[in-house]
Amino acid sequence: MLVLPLHIEKELLCQIAKGDEAAFTHLFKAYHQKLGAYIYRLTESFSLTQEIVQDVFLKIWLKRATMVGVERFDAYLFTAARNHTFNCLKKIAREHAGKVRWETTLSEQAGFDPAVGDPAFEYQALLDQAVERLPLQQKKVYLLHRRQGLSHAEVAGRLGLSVDTVKKHMSLALRSIRTYLSLRNHRADVLILLISMALVFR
Numbered sequence: 001m002l003v004l005p006l007h008i009e010k011e012l013l014c015q016i017a018k019g020d021e022a023a024f025t026h027l028f029k030a031y032h033q034k035l036g037a038y039i040y041r042l043t044e045s046f047s048l049t050q051e052i053v054q055d056v057f058l059k060i061w062l063k064r065a066t067m068v069g070v071e072r073f074d075a076y077l078f079t080a081a082r083n084h085t086f087n088c089l090k091k092i093a094r095e096h097a098g099k100v101r102w103e104t105t106l107s108e109q110a111g112f113d114p115a116v117g118d119p120a121f122e123y124q125a126l127l128d129q130a131v132e133r134l135p136l137q138q139k140k141v142y143l144l145h146r147r148q149g150l151s152h153a154e155v156a157g158r159l160g161l162s163v164d165t166v167k168k169h170m171s172l173a174l175r176s177i178r179t180y181l182s183l184r185n186h187r188a189d190v191l192i193l194l195i196s197m198a199l200v201f202r
Contacts, residue, residue, distance in 0.1 A: 004030050006072075013067040016060075024064070028057055031074070035081055042085045052088060056081045130180035131173075138173040141166055 004012070004027075015023035032053055040049045056077070060067065070076045131142060137159075144155045145166075156166045 004073075009073050013070060013073060016064045017066075017068045019064070024061060027073070031077060032057070035077060038078060039081055039085050042082070043089065048088065052081065052085055056084055059084075126181050127177065130177040133180065134173050134176055138169045138176070141169040142173040142177075145170055 012023045012027050036049055036053050039052050043049055131139060134142060140159060141155055144150045144158060152163050152166045156163045
């Protein structure tokens with residue numbers, strides 16, 4: 001996969017060893033596209049490929065004093081890139097496996113619920129309770145509008161009501177839900193903030 005003639009490659013490496021940034025840029029431009037294509041076939045990730053290419057060339061610059069002893073830079077470069085890529089993939093795999101093990105361990109602990117103490121989870125649980133307590137027609141309107149995403153006109157057509165009636169039921173439902181949450185949650189300050197964002201009347 002030789003890109004540059006050997007004598008030019010050797011000359012560039014000698015200049016780079018002396019700290020010549022222009023020579024380094026020349027070498028980078030000559031190889032980075034082919035190197036990127038090679039790494040992408042291994043990672044199938046554009047962002048990870050970019051990161052690895054940058055890392056590999058950074059290491060070469062940091063070790064530039066030793067580059068004069070490299071006989072075939074292309075072979076050196078692609079071997080270094082392959083090793084670094086495999087190390088990155090192994091690290092990602094270990095992190096993923098560790099996360100899975102951690103989640104599995106937690107889920108197996110007796111009585112453990114990862115959502116306990118999560119304000120968003122508490123909000124959703126209380127919201128579900130509040131909805132269940134609504135009068136039937138308000139509940140139907142709320143669920144069609146909020147859960148299924150129907151417009152007021154669509155809800156009206158589905159239930160055989162006027163749009164104004166749908167809006168009235170929705171307004172009453174939201175008022176009841178807010179009251180239920182504020183009376184039953186000891187963390188009302190958090191939930192009032194959540195509900196102000198989640199229950200804005202549309």
